[in-house]
Amino acid sequence: MAKKRFPIIVGAGQVTNHERNFVNAPHPLELAASAVEAAIEDSRCTKIRRHVDTLGIVNITSWHYKDPPRHLSEMLDIQPAVREYTGIGGNTPQWLVNRYADRIAKGKTGIAIVAGAEAMDFSYRALREGYPLPWPTPGDVPSPTVGDSPFGSNDYEITHNAYTPIQVYPLFENALRAERGLDIDKHREFLSRHLAEFSRIAAENPLAWSQRERSASEIGTVTEENRIIGFPYTKFMNPVMKVNQSAALIISSTEMAEKLAIPKDRWVYLHGGADANDKWFVSERIDFTSSPAIEMVAHAALQMAGLESNEIDFFDLYSCFPSATVIGAKSLGLDMENLPPLTVTGGLAYFGGPGNNYTTHAIAEAVKKLRKKPESFGYISALGWFITKHSAGIYSGREPEKPWDRRGLQGIQMRIDTMEGPEIEIHPGGRASVETYTVMHDREGTPDYAIIAARLDNGKRCWAQTQKDEDFFSAMEREEFIGRKGAITAGVTGPNMMTF
Helix, strand or coil, rough: CCHHHCEEEEHHHHHHECCCCCCCCHHHHHHHHHHHHHHHHHHHCCHHHHCCCCEECCCCCCCCCCCCHHHHHHHHCCCCCCCECCCCCCHHHHHHHHHHHHHHHHCCCCCCEEEEEHHHHHHHHHHCCCCCCCCCCCCCCCCCCCCCCCCCCCHHHHCCCCCCCHHHHHHHHHHHHHHHCCCCHHHHHHHHHHHHHHHHHHHHHCCCCCCCCCCHHHCCCCCCCEEEECCCHHHHHHCCCCEEEEEEEEEEHHHHHHHCCCCCHEEEEEEEEEEEEEECCCHHCCCCCCHHHHHHHHHHHHHHHHCCHHHEEEEECCCHHHHHHHHHHHHCCCCCCCEEEEEEECCCCCCCCCCCCCHHHHHHHCCCHHHCCCCCEEEEEEECCCEEEEEEEECCCCCCCCCCCHHHHHHHHHHHHHCCCCCECCCCEEEEEEEEEEEEEECCCCCCEEEEEEEEEECCEECCCCEHHHHHHHHHCCCCCCEEEEEEECCCCCCCEEEE
């Protein structure tokens, strides 16, 4: 590969729209177009538009278009030969960047755009008010052209209500608490301090959806405004999805950047990147406290960049829920008792969680930081579903010492796929111990039902629930139930039940 084909980011744009009048609200692709225009302006090169040959759009959840890449191309007056739309997953922005870096290194792409947007706040408020938005006629969701798109849960998990992020991520969190030997109060203090740092960073970011800094006490104290959603997470620990935000990146080869005379102070190099999936279903995971894929992806990206984790100057670890960030930090070998800031934006709970597109914002923020301190390195991680799909990228204003080449990383997925998880028992019976659990609350904050992953005495894993009992649910939130023994009865037409 010619040295001039280093993949670089030359433009980054973001939009956060707080307009309260949704009558003339821009639809998601209009927000995306605005972010692309901002990225072009950021590159200091208006000629870029004529040379865009690749367009990747991150999956949009707040509106369905018949053909998003074609629609956005027409809005921007560009004619990319490659037009792609991704499947669902918060990993997809970094995954697209890595994908297009590969194409650039092979000489198949000169200028690529990665863009995404959500207008969930607009669409939600319009629906609530019964106002029909005058947005483009919805079409069937197109079959994703790139990326993994299967649903994240299987029928067994769905039967036991373990199929949405607010239900599944608390399972990881409670397992992490037990692994670290923290009692419930100490763990709540840790989570509150951890997220207070995210809130502080968001408060200093003019593009954040919420610029109100919340203290650790506010985040951890249960109130009418800050109810428990899935134990141990309060509302202020959950991502904010009702946002109107968009972000776009312009990725170029150094060869094309020189041809177009893009100023070198715009250039941010990719030094490493990797992608992999964990075992697809949570039931199949080795445990609830680690991610082999995150660990291997992190190691591969660092190795490609010729770095150790202690040489990274800043991080943005995907922060849909604290457990995802903590597992990411563990995989990098960071000190859990003295964590560095793990976000450059403020994270999904405070900066905003625009569907699958959060990480495009994180990369855009990293670009700004690296232009100010070009010799530094930034590590960005992204994930999809339930700590399932993973991508990472390492960025710097410093030119890499060797060409971009990911051919040596192809064995990662095979290594993960051949790992053996526990056997699953669909219709269990007998004694079992709690492996992890959560208690879900209704919108009034009342405990509603429990979700339990358990291990039978023979080592097999199973799912279960308990009888509805508010006093018992309250006990599960005061006392450590991980490791507690009980009896499992197989469900006939519904979930398995566990009694203690």
